[in-house]
Amino acid sequence: MARSGESRVPVAVLGATGTVGQRFVRLLQDHPWFHLAVVAASERSAGQRYGDAVDWQQGVPLPESVAEMRIQRCEPMTGIPLALSALDASAAGPIETAFARAGILVVSNARSHRMDRDVPLLVPEVNPGHLRLLEEQEVPDGAGIITNPNCSTIGVAMVLGPLHRAFGVERVHVVTLQALSGAGMPGVPAMAIQDNVLPFIEGEEEKLESEPRKILGRLGRAGGGIEEAELAISAQCTRVPVSDGHMAMVSIQLGERVGVEEVRAVLSDFRGLPQELGLPTAPRRPIHLFDEPTAPQPRLHRDREQGMAVTVGRIRPCPLTDVRMAILSHNTVRGAAGGALLCAELAIAEERIPGITPPVPTDDR
Amino acid sequence: MARSGESRVPVAVLGATGTVGQRFVRLLQDHPWFHLAVVAASERSAGQRYGDAVDWQQGVPLPESVAEMRIQRCEPMTGIPLALSALDASAAGPIETAFARAGILVVSNARSHRMDRDVPLLVPEVNPGHLRLLEEQEVPDGAGIITNPNCSTIGVAMVLGPLHRAFGVERVHVVTLQALSGAGMPGVPAMAIQDNVLPFIEGEEEKLESEPRKILGRLGRAGGGIEEAELAISAQCTRVPVSDGHMAMVSIQLGERVGVEEVRAVLSDFRGLPQELGLPTAPRRPIHLFDEPTAPQPRLHRDREQGMAVTVGRIRPCPLTDVRMAILSHNTVRGAAGGALLCAELAIAEERIPGITPPVPTDDR
């Protein structure tokens, strides 16, 4: 990659020891555009070796070079144009604001700023144009906050996006079966979920009922923020004993009476800007469709395209709406760290940071 | 019990070695009205000791007296007025017909006869009057076929019953999270469900979309069968790694605009004929409500009232319909063997078998 000379963009990961932070660290290994320059975490961990502070739960080894890094405080640092935030919502808000004001572009996985009027809530395939909201933030040029939706929202929004553009989406019933990793660590006690499912996830239904309205909304005139889409969503969120992979059973009422085959065609043909630009973390196809009724399944399909593809099956008519289907997405990859990383790549490709230009897209991925 | 003198009614269990058959055997231990007189199963097992033929998977020991019983063929036997059928749908149809024609009252858990015009599909608390359909069957007096709904239907029907009577039910969205025992043995391979959920259960959605319409229907004039209720249901059925207990996340549109509190009151106050009659297997309250949002949960609540109570929680408004909630029922007890046993008790209490009268209800259960 030919950034300013030979080097990759130095990146800070905030909240680097948690579940999503670990994913960021893992995804930044061998990233063609970025290199992990700073691991930052809470006061408690600051100053420790990363390898000592983290309870590494990824299925691949922690690279020795990362293990040796010293954890920094979550305070703006110089020489770092880009920060990926995996901070808890309890801490994220003011920290991310401070970073943005200090001139850093922050891509956040926390909910703190998602519904802020001037902050894009981004699914790069669905609403890349919302990046323009950055211009409304009162921060130095090239800085600002971009947010990634909730892990339960992303798979649903990826499907609603193209359907909304093609037919309009009016009403959505969704029941989720969400994986354990969505709760972070320590998260759900094993005794609470052993031989069990839980009918409730605190705060989750609200996010899933509101975030897609913003994602599918329209960028108004300058300063006007996003005009939310007029669709109504009923979300019921459950927790199931699965490590990774959120499943959503949805029933969708469209603006037009169309058949299942037209729905299938729209989803199958869908490609977004990340695919056009060939962004490094973009899946070749954002949505993979299955014909067999037994798919998708978390264990078998969550890792499609390194966890960045959303998989969809059981597309069929609904007695009460137009169409039903099952949607699966990897909650800590596409639904968190991978999704946020893709947002960062899009921002670079769109030259949102002055002086940092995207490398020539590689064709032979 | 003081039936005709001192003895309890001799009962045959058909399909006695399977998951539901084992539950029948277990529930008939110490039953005050019935005693297990015959265990019958497929050709393959006939003639064997029950204890040798069965792979006993209940959490309590198999009684030695039952282990010693010889398995009979599934052919009508004399001296047995009542049969409880746990046969597979592949075999149940003609066998149950033969038993009924031979003068035996059959309560079946199979789907074979559920939608027959002259066969009651019974949830004793909800539609006890449908028992009258027995009179339309062309069988000897006191004989006939009664069916028990599908295990995924029962919890939902128990809730829809009183709501339909009070307000009318127009539309129901339901997504189920169903337990492994619903698939019998060997059922789902462990490797298929390990760290996984399955988005499809063959044939299940059709049952859940059609059976409640019959259960909530009205008995027409003689010979006219059941006039189905006019409600529309969308069912999406998933399998989860839980041993027992089907969860259903439902969203219900009622015929009247009523508040959540009125819905709650109707469910909380609901009692049926089995409760009035004090039937031995009837729960004191058919529906248990929870206020805390974390309930119901399969592992904690499936065994309420020995698995015969349906538990309901998260009653709250829905952005798209009138009310949403989570419904849990024990699929092999209330949803299968226990439910069928309660049907049999109701038939006896209603004196559907000439010469067999119900004992005086005991008050001090």
Add this chain to the structure above:
Amino acid sequence: MARSGESRVPVAVLGATGTVGQRFVRLLQDHPWFHLAVVAASERSAGQRYGDAVDWQQGVPLPESVAEMRIQRCEPMTGIPLALSALDASAAGPIETAFARAGILVVSNARSHRMDRDVPLLVPEVNPGHLRLLEEQEVPDGAGIITNPNCSTIGVAMVLGPLHRAFGVERVHVVTLQALSGAGMPGVPAMAIQDNVLPFIEGEEEKLESEPRKILGRLGRAGGGIEEAELAISAQCTRVPVSDGHMAMVSIQLGERVGVEEVRAVLSDFRGLPQELGLPTAPRRPIHLFDEPTAPQPRLHRDREQGMAVTVGRIRPCPLTDVRMAILSHNTVRGAAGGALLCAELAIAEERIPGITPPVPTDDR
């Protein structure tokens, strides 16, 4: 029970909100000798309604009368001759000592005092005579501390007890597969054990290697404590995704060369003092043997005799020692609350509290 007049012995449960504390509460419902008079817990919970402070995880409802009880501080109270302690080891030591000095008989599930020279480490079937150690404690008459072994020790000790008496036990290799409830709440994070087993449980192997030596030891002359048995144990403790029920795979070298049939006979015939006395919580047979090689299994067999029986299977020769077998015990019943309750019953039956006499044993349990 007709203790001093009409009433049952009032009992305090210390640490009443945790996993084992909840079991104590559950087991004391309808106990014929004891009634739950006080629930005590940490400073943080003191003063709250029990129903508000507890995250009740038992499969049966919390009785309303208990939910209404106010939680007290863990300080000695008057009018309570007996306390059952489910306190964490971090707190148990000084609190239990304070209770004993205040004149209360404490039966503890914590490890704090287990290896104290003058404290009995009791498995009532195996070493009831160790109760005499109470006389060496410097506390008021009728008071003192009795301890219950670690949950992984009890099943193994129950088997080693009769074998040691019959043949001597010299060496034991044991590998455990331990249930989640053994870690209490929140205990193990679900993400740590999902699709996984853990090869290590902190502090567990040390207990399992040392406690049986004391339990099988001999009461020396007054003041001399217990002379530990000379057996060597190698314990390797693993955690598995099972809710309740610790399995131990053991290989035992005996003091005599005896055949598998003699081992089986000793275990099958074993009865202890609790069985002779007909204590309320005692199982009829402390050890249940299985012939089929697929038993015991946690889900199917942990609840034998309300969780108080130890189940044993796969008794067979070992190429390296004399005999191998699989041992299963319910870790929160026999291995914790039930075991401690049985210790308390034994103490009452042995008239260790002056003025409190055991009721006449009932024959028709």
Add this chain to the structure above:
Amino acid sequence: MARSGESRVPVAVLGATGTVGQRFVRLLQDHPWFHLAVVAASERSAGQRYGDAVDWQQGVPLPESVAEMRIQRCEPMTGIPLALSALDASAAGPIETAFARAGILVVSNARSHRMDRDVPLLVPEVNPGHLRLLEEQEVPDGAGIITNPNCSTIGVAMVLGPLHRAFGVERVHVVTLQALSGAGMPGVPAMAIQDNVLPFIEGEEEKLESEPRKILGRLGRAGGGIEEAELAISAQCTRVPVSDGHMAMVSIQLGERVGVEEVRAVLSDFRGLPQELGLPTAPRRPIHLFDEPTAPQPRLHRDREQGMAVTVGRIRPCPLTDVRMAILSHNTVRGAAGGALLCAELAIAEERIPGITPPVPTDDR
């Protein structure tokens, strides 16, 4: 690779639709030396498209080119010098013999021929010299049968190998916690293992007690087969609810009294012939050691080096022998398909098939 010109060796997979067969198919994708030329399976599947006949359970998509292949009968075919057998033991024996007699080199995962006097039971790192046994088989030049040990044996043998060479191994106690995939499909019913562990796996303990003796044995004079090592093993095999990854808790008595550090050094330094030769499927290090007591764990560590590395932790003294440890290996990769593939690579590298020469080892893997 420069085989005979430009092409890779055409390989047949026998039993290609089962769990291990699927792994073979997956591992042969992009293999530098071999290409999948034939998928063969039972009579029942023969003639079908592979994509139609298989219930593909791998976490990566089935390549379209393989899905289109027609399944052949398990009969020797021309033009195929090498067959990888994932056949059931019930069928493997005579089929593999027929293939060998027809001039094909068969590497088998079945137990049928493992203990045959003239058949190598191969762990390429441990006993590569046993390949010479091929010369004793009465088959055409370049043909014969090589077997791979049982999935529970391989991890243990990989550790015992270097220890036996360094110090001698005299006695081994091993208790395994084995994954579900070891039972194939459908394998263990989900209801049998849900919230449960099983204390018995049919036939498994016999294999684990006998196979290491042959693997660690010495090749005698020509025609004399293997002189088994004189070590005694006690194996107790359990099944746990884990998808992949067999754990073994072992206690080892060595021929010399050495400390834990010497054991650790021998294991850490261990490299075998596959590492020297740089075989494509060989892990860089056959054994990975962990210092932290919580490792290894199946979910976190089974995929080390694409599942070909054995991971070892908790090396510590044992009160009864010299050393204890926990050993983990991926049962369907290193313990089955991957292990067999490595055997095939070794055979090619050793020029066991006339006219087929190994490519020059690549240095930059």
